[in-house]
Amino acid sequence: MSKSVKDILIEMKNLSELMVDLAYSALLFNSRDAAEEVIKLENKVNRLNYEIKKESLLAARSVEDAEELTALLEVGEAAESIANSAKDIADLVLKGIKPHPVFKMVMEESDEIIVRVTIEEGSELAGKSLGDLLLATRTGMRVIAIRRGESWIYGPDRNTVLAEKDTLIAKGNEAGAELLFALAKNEMTLEDIGCSIE
Amino acid sequence: MSKSVKDILIEMKNLSELMVDLAYSALLFNSRDAAEEVIKLENKVNRLNYEIKKESLLAARSVEDAEELTALLEVGEAAESIANSAKDIADLVLKGIKPHPVFKMVMEESDEIIVRVTIEEGSELAGKSLGDLLLATRTGMRVIAIRRGESWIYGPDRNTVLAEKDTLIAKGNEAGAELLFALAKNEMTLEDIGCSIE
Numbered sequence: 001m002s003k004s005v006k007d008i009l010i011e012m013k014n015l016s017e018l019m020v021d022l023a024y025s026a027l028l029f030n031s032r033d034a035a036e037e038v039i040k041l042e043n044k045v046n047r048l049n050y051e052i053k054k055e056s057l058l059a060a061r062s063v064e065d066a067e068e069l070t071a072l073l074e075v076g077e078a079a080e081s082i083a084n085s086a087k088d089i090a091d092l093v094l095k096g097i098k099p100h101p102v103f104k105m106v107m108e109e110s111d112e113i114i115v116r117v118t119i120e121e122g123s124e125l126a127g128k129s130l131g132d133l134l135l136a137t138r139t140g141m142r143v144i145a146i147r148r149g150e151s152w153i154y155g156p157d158r159n160t161v162l163a164e165k166d167t168l169i170a171k172g173n174e175a176g177a178e179l180l181f182a183l184a185k186n187e188m189t190l191e192d193i194g195c196s197i198e
Numbered sequence: 199m200s201k202s203v204k205d206i207l208i209e210m211k212n213l214s215e216l217m218v219d220l221a222y223s224a225l226l227f228n229s230r231d232a233a234e235e236v237i238k239l240e241n242k243v244n245r246l247n248y249e250i251k252k253e254s255l256l257a258a259r260s261v262e263d264a265e266e267l268t269a270l271l272e273v274g275e276a277a278e279s280i281a282n283s284a285k286d287i288a289d290l291v292l293k294g295i296k297p298h299p300v301f302k303m304v305m306e307e308s309d310e311i312i313v314r315v316t317i318e319e320g321s322e323l324a325g326k327s328l329g330d331l332l333l334a335t336r337t338g339m340r341v342i343a344i345r346r347g348e349s350w351i352y353g354p355d356r357n358t359v360l361a362e363k364d365t366l367i368a369k370g371n372e373a374g375a376e377l378l379f380a381l382a383k384n385e386m387t388l389e390d391i392g393c394s395i396e
Contacts, residue, residue: 006304010304010307013304014309017309023276067296068298071295071296071297072298075301079283081280082283085283088279089273092269092272097269099266099270100267100270101266102204102207102270105204106208110211111212111215111353136370136373137373138338139335139338140336140337140340142338155309157309172335176334
């Protein structure tokens, strides 16, 4: 098995999950930018799925190989299908369809909620990377996108450095969202949260 | 708009997301139980989607209504389609297909990983509810299923009380997984993590 199939599948899985979150947030905050990014990512996922099929067919040398590879192909198909569902949601935003008011309530009362928060002056979040902040571990909130001025960063990683005035789109639960708001609005410091894992 | 459409959609969204996590974990840990639960949940999601369609059709009174309701129907369809993708993955486990070794690597190197950990004697996790523990907020790890003896609890909520010997299936990032392992193995206490949010 070439290393590339593994990497392709990791990317597909990450992208498909990011796309679902982005699509819901695009609808929630009526963001054409986020919706357009979902469409771009969907094209990428489709290409990656094609690559997985090609590489898998080349890798199969025996019946056992073929059986095991079936599961990989199926996971690739599932990721593509999840990506397509995300695209369908994003399409609604691009068509300009106004979501029913009930949708906002649905998003606010789900097990996992999506919130938008801007980093204010003096917040400790500014100038540090997501990895250094251990933001997901400390607050349970995963940043899925960042709006910086006119541009966007989608699917930031642990090396992404936050800046003052960044608007974060993040996913997690209510208690975590409160912590994130307090940190971003400089009403709380990392020391207040005080996790000793540094 | 009746309250029920909102509640149905929240349930569909929660279930479809749970199903994807459960399906991946079923494949990762070769768990027929988890795979069978995915199949059961898929039937439930299909029924819920039928209900949403019915309620939406009854609720539409004007062209504007109809346009807004379209978005709700589409979100319902997307959730059902995500649920179907999860079912396809679960089917592999039920068919007894052994996943390619690369799949385990994919799961271990994704942005969000799924881990399995058993609560050992003396761990502070035992006897407390997920809500009281603020586990997701403190560690970033979301418990998606709990194996207790021969039975399973799927999609536990904040009122679910953990017990010694429970095996948790949880999703989050690597740093969070380390914290969860340390808590479950009684190598660390909640005070060590020391979040001041209590």
